[in-house]
Amino acid sequence: MLVFASSDKGGTGRSVTSCNIAFHLAQRDDVAYLDFDFGSPTAGAIFDIPRAERGIERDGLHTYFTDGITDPRHLDVWHATDRADLRGANVRAGRLSFYPGEMGGAEFAISDTATTRCAELLTRLDQEYSVCVVDLSAGRSTALEMVLAATAQPMMRAITTRWLVFHRWTRQHIVAAHGLVYGERGIVEIGASAGHDPEALRDAIRFVRIAVPNLKEHNPGQTAAQATWLFTYDEELRKLAVDKRLGKSRVLGMTPVEPVLQYREQLISDSDVSTKIANHATVEAFRELAARLSDDAVWEGM
Amino acid sequence: MVILGEVRTSLLHNSLPLPRDAVADLLSLRPGRQVTATDRPINRTVSPETVIGVDCAIASEPRVRARGIGTVAAHAVVVGGLVAQASARVRLEWTADRERKPWAHYARRRGVVEVLGGVTAEQVLAGYHRPGRQADTMDLGAVCQRLLTQVQGRPQLDHRTGLRTRPTSLRWTAVAREDERPSVRLHIDDEVQRTLQVVVPPDLLGEAARFCEDLALHDWLYTALGNVVGQAERDMAIGADPMGVLNAALSLLVRLWMPGAHVDLALRPLWQELETTPGFTESWDRQVAWMRDQVSMRTLSALQEARH
Numbered sequence: 001m002l003v004f005a006s007s008d009k010g011g012t013g014r015s016v017t018s019c020n021i022a023f024h025l026a027q028r029d030d031v032a033y034l035d036f037d038f039g040s041p042t043a044g045a046i047f048d049i050p051r052a053e054r055g056i057e058r059d060g061l062h063t064y065f066t067d068g069i070t071d072p073r074h075l076d077v078w079h080a081t082d083r084a085d086l087r088g089a090n091v092r093a094g095r096l097s098f099y100p101g102e103m104g105g106a107e108f109a110i111s112d113t114a115t116t117r118c119a120e121l122l123t124r125l126d127q128e129y130s131v132c133v134v135d136l137s138a139g140r141s142t143a144l145e146m147v148l149a150a151t152a153q154p155m156m157r158a159i160t161t162r163w164l165v166f167h168r169w170t171r172q173h174i175v176a177a178h179g180l181v182y183g184e185r186g187i188v189e190i191g192a193s194a195g196h197d198p199e200a201l202r203d204a205i206r207f208v209r210i211a212v213p214n215l216k217e218h219n220p221g222q223t224a225a226q227a228t229w230l231f232t233y234d235e236e237l238r239k240l241a242v243d244k245r246l247g248k249s250r251v252l253g254m255t256p257v258e259p260v261l262q263y264r265e266q267l268i269s270d271s272d273v274s275t276k277i278a279n280h281a282t283v284e285a286f287r288e289l290a291a292r293l294s295d296d297a298v299w300e301g302m
Numbered sequence: 303m304v305i306l307g308e309v310r311t312s313l314l315h316n317s318l319p320l321p322r323d324a325v326a327d328l329l330s331l332r333p334g335r336q337v338t339a340t341d342r343p344i345n346r347t348v349s350p351e352t353v354i355g356v357d358c359a360i361a362s363e364p365r366v367r368a369r370g371i372g373t374v375a376a377h378a379v380v381v382g383g384l385v386a387q388a389s390a391r392v393r394l395e396w397t398a399d400r401e402r403k404p405w406a407h408y409a410r411r412r413g414v415v416e417v418l419g420g421v422t423a424e425q426v427l428a429g430y431h432r433p434g435r436q437a438d439t440m441d442l443g444a445v446c447q448r449l450l451t452q453v454q455g456r457p458q459l460d461h462r463t464g465l466r467t468r469p470t471s472l473r474w475t476a477v478a479r480e481d482e483r484p485s486v487r488l489h490i491d492d493e494v495q496r497t498l499q500v501v502v503p504p505d506l507l508g509e510a511a512r513f514c515e516d517l518a519l520h521d522w523l524y525t526a527l528g529n530v531v532g533q534a535e536r537d538m539a540i541g542a543d544p545m546g547v548l549n550a551a552l553s554l555l556v557r558l559w560m561p562g563a564h565v566d567l568a569l570r571p572l573w574q575e576l577e578t579t580p581g582f583t584e585s586w587d588r589q590v591a592w593m594r595d596q597v598s599m600r601t602l603s604a605l606q607e608a609r610h
């Protein structure tokens with residue numbers, strides 16, 4: 001299964017959330033994480049791999065697409081990470097392989113060669129890993145266009161492909177996420193012109209709401225007026241989401257606001273929860289996202 | 303005389319084994335050139351040879367400046383309609399030349415790379431086997447990968463994954479020595495990378511590649527089966543059903559195990575050496591028996607449950 005992580009805006013939580021999803025999937029399956037955010041590869045920092053913090057120096061994914069190398073480098077996260085609590089946390093975990101981008105990499109011009117190479121790489125890795133998570137950059141990027149073209153090729157038709165669109169729980173983010181999927185030069189439109197069946201493509205897209213405040217939580221510092229406003233406005237956002245076709249049936253899940261992630265981009269492990277540093281609800285949200293991602297029932301046609 | 307080679311092995315990207323004629327079609331990579339096939343004891347089809355011109359640095363240890371000019375010979379192999387291999391090799395010949403000759407000279411000598419510079423055979427062998435390839439030196443792995451990608455992308459395949467497996471790569475060297483018994487040393491570098499050193503009498507040097515391909519095939523089968531057992535155990539530990547992966551592996555992989563079947567008689571003793579240490583077939587058989595036990599126990603208890 002291939003999972004493409006996209007978002008209209010930068011800073012939505014796409015990378016952090018998809019890294020955490022990959023981490024949970026890898027507890028029982030072999031998982032690859034590919035950093036296609038060529039302009040700002042950050043996944044190395046999220047996995048706590050110092051030597052790939054802002055991408056690696058050579059032979060990464062960028063060079064694979066631009067320079068014709070056949071084997072982009074990859075790192076075994078369990079071995080390469082600095083976090084001892086991830087290493088050996090689960091003796092039966094699957095592999096978690098990280099394919100980093102490159103320092104000083106940038107977006108490159110999309111070409112037939114790059115698209116073919118993309119299809120070849122994704123097909124090859126899909127044969128090897130149960131799940132490949134691909135972090136695309138924000139907006140209508142080269143990476144997005146390239147994978148839409150690649151996945152439309154006959155060679156890739158048989159591969160299960162799922163799309164995630166990450167957005168924050170605000171008015172602008174909802175409108176922007178709508179635009180990225182349904183709008184002009186959006187995923188569905190670009191996909192259709194690349195040869196995808198637009199309906200099937202739409203059915204393979206789910207939204208993920210990031211850092212959604214929990215209004216039910218008791219908050220002693222809050223005035224009655226504030227609480228009422230928040231409830232009313234939250235309800236309005238819900239309506240807007242339904243109008244914009246980001247409603248419940250198209251949502252894979254949500255993540256709560258996590259203080260740790262407000263300070264540091266990282267994986268949230270069970271030990272972060274048991275030391276009471278991170279919230280239990282956050283790990284549960286990531287776990288649920290991972291479970292629903294691989295649950296076929298969730299992805300049946302609308 | 304020295305040969306450097308690499309073999310990459312992976313599962314053919316098709317839901318079921320490909321029939322022999324379809325394999326022949328698949329491997330007809332060059333119009334007008336025939337594939338070669340043997341059917342006994344199991345189908346093994348080899349694509350026509352391709353040659354790739356090279357003029358590049360050659361890795362050595364300790365590092366000495368050395369240049370190689372000539373051609374790499376490569377072919378693809380499909381065994382049992384199921385396993386795809388790409389195999390690349392060069393025979394090294396030392397020359398006193400200091401300049402490149404006209405290409406026609408090298409083009410005539412398929413699979414021969416002439417070595418310029420003061421590097422010794424020992425240094426080249428050590429350089430080839432050192433972990434991690436030296437940057438910007440001759441890369442047989444890339445040749446293999448391109449060929450494998452070409453084969454795996456062919457329209458004869460349905461591109462459905464019957465079983466998830468990891469490709470492996472085996473880097474080998476063969477050295478010809480007079481009056482020496484054939485010998486072999488296999489080293490498992492990591493989960494997917496192996497190195498192999500073979501010594502043979504000069505008249506058998508040409509057969510070494512076939513032996514290495516056969517060993518790469520069995521090493522891949524062995525690795526794939528080990529991963530299947532690991533996956534099944536992981537499934538069982540969390541109460542998931544391991545039958546899918548066990549059945550797929552039993553039905554696809556098991557009948558391919560025939561060490562030495564396609565190897566020249568004179569080189570079969572090399573297999574016997576490997577069967578003693580590390581011992582392949584014995585532990586293969588044990589793994590297969592374990593898998594069959596799991597399947598029959600589960601089938602039995604499913605039947606009993608159905609009766610109640």
Ligand SMILES: Nc1ncnc2c1ncn2[C@@H]1O[C@H](COP(=O)(O)OP(=O)(O)O)[C@@H](O)[C@H]1O
Pocket residue numbers: 007009010011012013014015016017042210211212255256257258259260261262263264265266
């Ligand atoms: N659930 C959350 N709660 C609080 N902050 C979050 C949450 N998820 C992500 N973040 C933070 O949001 C910021 C942007 O996330 P990042 O994954 O880098 O975004 P993107 O990849 O979309 O650009 C980071 O600082 C990250 O730690």
Ligand SMILES: [Mg+2]
Pocket residue numbers: 014015016037042
């Ligand atoms: Mg990011």
